Amino acid sequence: MSPLPTTVPAIVRTRVRAAVRRRAPLSPREAEERALVLRLLSLLSQYPDEELAAHRPGLASAVAALPRSPAAAELSAFMDWFAVQEPDALARHYVETFDLRRRSSLYLTYYLHGDTRRRGMALLTLARRYRAVGWDTDGAELPDHLPVVLEFAALAGPGTGEAPLRMHRRGLELIRHALTEYGSPYRHLLSALLGLLPPATDADRAAVAKLAAEGPPEEEVGLDPYGDGEFAPPSAFVPPTAAPPTRAPRTAIGPRPEGRS
Numbered sequence: 001m002s003p004l005p006t007t008v009p010a011i012v013r014t015r016v017r018a019a020v021r022r023r024a025p026l027s028p029r030e031a032e033e034r035a036l037v038l039r040l041l042s043l044l045s046q047y048p049d050e051e052l053a054a055h056r057p058g059l060a061s062a063v064a065a066l067p068r069s070p071a072a073a074e075l076s077a078f079m080d081w082f083a084v085q086e087p088d089a090l091a092r093h094y095v096e097t098f099d100l101r102r103r104s105s106l107y108l109t110y111y112l113h114g115d116t117r118r119r120g121m122a123l124l125t126l127a128r129r130y131r132a133v134g135w136d137t138d139g140a141e142l143p144d145h146l147p148v149v150l151e152f153a154a155l156a157g158p159g160t161g162e163a164p165l166r167m168h169r170r171g172l173e174l175i176r177h178a179l180t181e182y183g184s185p186y187r188h189l190l191s192a193l194l195g196l197l198p199p200a201t202d203a204d205r206a207a208v209a210k211l212a213a214e215g216p217p218e219e220e221v222g223l224d225p226y227g228d229g230e231f232a233p234p235s236a237f238v239p240p241t242a243a244p245p246t247r248a249p250r251t252a253i254g255p256r257p258e259g260r261s
Contacts, residue, residue: 026158034196035154036062037071042150044078045106045189048090056083074192081185097186103178103212104186106146108164111171114216126164133160144168146175150193162197169197173208 026034040062046052063079066072082090098106109126113119126143130136133156141148149168153161165172176190194200200208 031157033067034158037066037069037075037192037196038150038154040066040075041189041193042147042154044075044082045150045186046147048082048087048094050087053087053090059083070195071192074188074195078185078188078192093184097179097182097184101178101182104175104182104184106175107142107144108146108149108168108171109144111174111211111216112168114218116217118217129160129164146172165193166197169194169200170204170207170211172197173200173204174211177208177212 040059043052043059060079060083063072063075066075085093097104109119109122113122123143126149127137130143130152135152135155137143137148143149144164149164153165155161172190172194176187176194179187179190
């Protein structure tokens, strides 16, 4: 498409470009396949407890049956590693990757709001968004935990359901960069997810670079190095450790229980 004339007002050009980027409505089959990919991403990004590890053959079959796509290729690359690891090694890698490294934490509002009061409001807003469509989580995880956000996206659909993912795209990009830097196979899951979202803009890339260099917003404390040079304010949010991450919803690998525990 040829560039729009510079005489066209900027707001008009912006809205025209937005309309051009807007995807055509998904067919029922495409919507079902997209929801399955999101649910698989939700399952595979959860803590690999014994139950999830035991379902690896079923998950591998579900991934292998996906229609060919960039997301399916990334999921397949992840399963090549995930399916053959010892359960203890999987659990250890997950904890080291997501619980002990701030730059790859799966709590999305941390990247946008850091250790500020605005983060509490963002969590409340997410919880209200879930309840507005009749979905009530069991409270075992915070509403911004990536597996929870992904499950909501699968349940509620591309518009309402994927809005939180689009809102936190920059944080997701930072997580992918960190996982790539660590050499973690979980980078394939983030690549699959980001491939489903609108492409990053120049502003997104600049914001991610700034976030990686400076860390998230903070109120009363400065930013000190964390771990091996990673950002984190001294009183930064620490992911809860009393309970493992959200247990896997069983829709993709078997009958869904009445409630998750």
